[in-house]
Amino acid sequence: MSGINKLFSQELKILNIGTSKFKDDLELQGQDVLQLDWEPAAGGDIKLLNIVDKLSSRKEIETANKEAVKRMINSHPILVDIDKAINVIPGMKENMILHSGPPIEWDMMAGPMQGAIIGALIYEKRAKNEDEARKIAASGEIEFAPCNEHNTVGPMAGIVSPSMPVHVIYNKTYGNYGYCTINEGLGKVLRYGAFNDEVIERLRWIEEEFAPTMKKALKNTQDGIDIKSIISQAIHMGDECHNRNKAATSLFFREIVSYVIDTDVDTSVIKRVLDFIKENEHYFLNLSMPSCKVATDAAHGIENSTIVTTMARNGVEFGIRVSGLGEKEWFTAPANMIKGLMFPGFKEDDASPDIGDSSITETMGIGGFSMGASPAIVQFVGGTIEDAIGYSESMYNITEGENTNYSIPNLNFRGSAIGIDIIKVIEKGILPIINTGMAHKVAGIGQVGAGLVNPPMECFKKAITEFDRKN
The missing domain is CATH 3.90.1710.10 (Enterococcus faecalis V583 domain)
Structure with missing residues (x-):
């Protein structure tokens, strides 16, 4: 039997990329289909792709980012x-x-x-x-x-x-x-x-x-x-x-x-x-x-660095700051709503948009980035243990290094992902994961739940565009 005939005599394994409608149709025909959730780099935005290509090849950015992460890790x-x-x-x-x-x-x-x-x-x-x-x-x-x-x-x-x-x-x-x-x-x-x-x-x-x-x-x-x-x-x-x-x-x-x-x-x-x-x-x-804050502040102000040193929310806007850009230069977009578990008596509509400086923990590589070390957290924010481990693993795709000071037992003691790089966020289309509490949108009622949230991608688009303009 020729190679090509042998190939088609075997059971086909179908991989579907893109819209899931094709997967649904094939499954109706009794086919075994694996859905691959794929998006083009930078969401297919040609302008952003060109910026990513240009910045990714610059050695001075790589050197600056390694220095920023070194300072965060070495902070005490x-x-x-x-x-x-x-x-x-x-x-x-x-x-x-x-x-x-x-x-x-x-x-x-x-x-x-x-x-x-x-x-x-x-x-x-x-x-x-x-x-x-x-x-x-x-x-x-x-x-x-x-x-x-x-x-x-x-x-x-x-x-x-x-x-x-x-x-x-x-x-x-x-x-x-x-x-x-x-x-x-x-x-x-x-x-x-x-x-x-x-x-x-x-x-x-x-x-x-x-x-x-x-x-x-x-x-x-x-x-x-x-x-x-x-x-x-x-x-x-x-x-x-x-x-x-x-x-x-x-x-x-x-x-x-x-x-x-x-x-x-x-x-x-x-x-x-x-x-x-x-x-x-x-x-x-x-x-x-504040312990994470002193570490990220130590990494701020490094020329040519594309590492995020601040993620913070005020209940209206989400803002990030980048090491190689200005001390008071914020890149903002409307804050997202948190998805998770509501306390008894409350519903999602009761919650305020994402709020607080506590995402400084994720900026430092703990919090949501280290959920794989904290299986019990899913009982508070929702999801499964497998989800928690998956979130930690996915953060390595958008970060510069690993912090062995804060290692994750469930990942064979791999150091937590640290050093969010705006270039990698845009290129991979993966946003940082944050676990957080939910405040009631009306003053004085208090906490109504907890869950997971991402920063708006627009923050990173604005930051990389400005970095390219200045550098």
Whole structure:
């Protein structure tokens, strides 16, 4: 039998590329068909393809990107202090409120962000109630600025006002600092736009009792608490350090507890402080975020680098910043809606568009990028264990390197994907994966679910086009 006859005498294996309608028709005829989800590079956009071809061949970009990733990997975040925002955050002012995501003005802000600002103004005693706070916010008296432009990150609404205590993270490799507020716990909390009496009382307790006690405890440590080590261990224990922080919070509690006990603070206060950490499984999120921030900030400002150093959302727009482009140069597009699991009593229409600075974790290669290490996370954000592993594997296609400091046991301890490259995102048509909480679109209601979301591709298209124009 000739080779060609032998070929056609065998059972055919059909591979369908493109529209699935052909696959459906063939399956109706009893054929076994494998569907290949394929798209042309850069979505078939000739202009973007030409930019990708031109930039991909430039050695100076490759060298710059390797340097950016090296800085991120080599960064070593240490918790060294807790202090009021006005005392430590660069450029912070008495009339300034920082928020999550790219720049935005009061009248354009999403409900949760406006609610959190109302709460901050009441907490700062600039307003007595919601009506007064809204008038002040709209008057121009308050200067609003992105957390990320002040070495700071904030979950969800991301609001930081002058009197709020913040964690102070020091990058002992490169000497830079990052900041983040204290995680309030779940339920009615400021970061989701709540501003009732319970929220304000908790914020004042954090300022007046919790923060001073922790400040004394951190002085007892001499060198601070090694956050990098905790993240590394927690990922091996089933956390991804964005939406799952059970192990990381437990490890941090173990590290800090003796230093708190050794302070000269009253025993009843010590008990309240330790109970606050112990009962809040998300406490560590507000440590992992600024720890990722100091690493990505260390990688920002490298000439010719196409590595993403910021991904952040304000509930209206998603914004990215790129190492080789400007410090305040954001590339934005409308924020996407999150798909996932809703809490009982809520539906998808209740949720605000994507919001918060917590995607700094994915920018650093943990969070959604390390879901393969955290099988239990699918019970919170949806999907299957196979999906979680698949998300982690797919991120290697759009990143420059692997971070062996944060290795994934379920991928045979392969280092997490790190260094999102705008060139690869455009070329492959693969977007970063982010797992995140959902805030109700109305201020004050709080969290309504959790799920998965991608940045808009338009952010990356704008960034690569501008990079090409400047370089």
